[in-house]
Amino acid sequence: MEQPPPIRFELRAGAVTAIPLAVAVGLFGVSFGVLSATSGGMGALPAVVMSVTTFAGSAQFAAASILSAGGQPIAAIAAALLLNARYIPIGISVARFLSGGPALRFAKAQLVIDESWAIAARGDGHFEQGRLLGAGIVLWLAWVGGTIIGVIGGDALGDPAALGLDAAFPALFLALLVSQLQSRRAIGAALLGAAIAIALTPFTPPGVPIIAAAGAALIGLARR
Amino acid sequence: MTEIWIVVAVIGLGTMALKAAGPVLLGGRPLPSRLTGVVALLAPALLAALVATTALGDGQQIVADARLIGLSAAVVALALKAPVLAVVLAAAVAAALVRLIGIA
Numbered sequence: 001m002e003q004p005p006p007i008r009f010e011l012r013a014g015a016v017t018a019i020p021l022a023v024a025v026g027l028f029g030v031s032f033g034v035l036s037a038t039s040g041g042m043g044a045l046p047a048v049v050m051s052v053t054t055f056a057g058s059a060q061f062a063a064a065s066i067l068s069a070g071g072q073p074i075a076a077i078a079a080a081l082l083l084n085a086r087y088i089p090i091g092i093s094v095a096r097f098l099s100g101g102p103a104l105r106f107a108k109a110q111l112v113i114d115e116s117w118a119i120a121a122r123g124d125g126h127f128e129q130g131r132l133l134g135a136g137i138v139l140w141l142a143w144v145g146g147t148i149i150g151v152i153g154g155d156a157l158g159d160p161a162a163l164g165l166d167a168a169f170p171a172l173f174l175a176l177l178v179s180q181l182q183s184r185r186a187i188g189a190a191l192l193g194a195a196i197a198i199a200l201t202p203f204t205p206p207g208v209p210i211i212a213a214a215g216a217a218l219i220g221l222a223r224r
Numbered sequence: 225m226t227e228i229w230i231v232v233a234v235i236g237l238g239t240m241a242l243k244a245a246g247p248v249l250l251g252g253r254p255l256p257s258r259l260t261g262v263v264a265l266l267a268p269a270l271l272a273a274l275v276a277t278t279a280l281g282d283g284q285q286i287v288a289d290a291r292l293i294g295l296s297a298a299v300v301a302l303a304l305k306a307p308v309l310a311v312v313l314a315a316a317v318a319a320a321l322v323r324l325i326g327i328a
Contacts, residue, residue: 091246125264164320167294171315
């Protein structure tokens with residue numbers, strides 16, 4: 001059997017791959033901090049605690065914008081958890097590649113976000129644990145660090161959209177998607193997933209389209 | 225003020241549980257073979273959905289803006305076999321330039 005590469009090597013590989021994204025994630029962390037610390041927002045300390053514990057950008061932005069628009073707390077909670085429900089299928093996909101007992105697996109699972117998960121994907125349904133953790137740690141540090149800078153006074157840093165940072169994410173996901181398209185079924189699942197997500201976007205709360213897109217993977221049940 | 229902390233706690237604990245559900249409940253057990261086929265397709269299906277929603281989505285609206293120019297630059301970079309970092313940078317620079325000159 002082929003010897004797996006040492007985990008330290010994989011940790012470093014994941015961390016290095018994540019660095020350009022960490023810049024973008026860090027700047028979005030700054031804008032999350034700024035949004036939360038301005039008047040009507042959730043406040044500086046809750047924002048930092050949320051970044052440390054929740055570590056999921058889109059859900060946090062959704063909750064913060066609902067709260068600062070004067071929305072109900074229950075609406076903020078529902079939006080955030082709906083957006084993060086995609087971590088159920090994502091968690092299932094990485095489950096058997098994480099080592100250790102329940103407590104360690106619980107801890108490792110917290111480092112799973114879209115970007116670290118995508119970096120860890122080998123393209124054939126396998127995930128590299130070391131890469132996932134290395135990328136996850138770098139991205140967590142960037143997200144929390146960015147949030148802290150933002151709440152302290154990141155107004156000066158400007159709008160991430162003006163820097164094109166919002167365009168960095170679809171490009172990253174596309175680059176990672178391309179390496180996944182190794183079979184006709186994978187291409188079919190990707191096209192169907194994108195179609196489901198776009199079709200549902202106007203009709204459902206944010207988050208639902210991505211969860212529903214996971215249903216495209218069910219074409220894997222069909223006999224070859 | 226307490227309300228805010230309840231929101232932070234529920235979202236934090238809820239997200240932790242969502243992330244850990246698969247890894248903790250499934251453990252290291254291999255899935256039945258038919259399910260393995262489904263799980264292998266989760267990555268392409270979800271990644272494609274993320275590409276679509278991060279490039280075109282704005283809340284519940286579908287909008288074509290500078291992000292689409294960025295994504296086109298990424299496609300060119302990918303066709304040229306550029307590394308992931310270059311692909312991401314190409315997209316960000318293209319989107320920023322388009323916004324700077326005010327086309328989109």
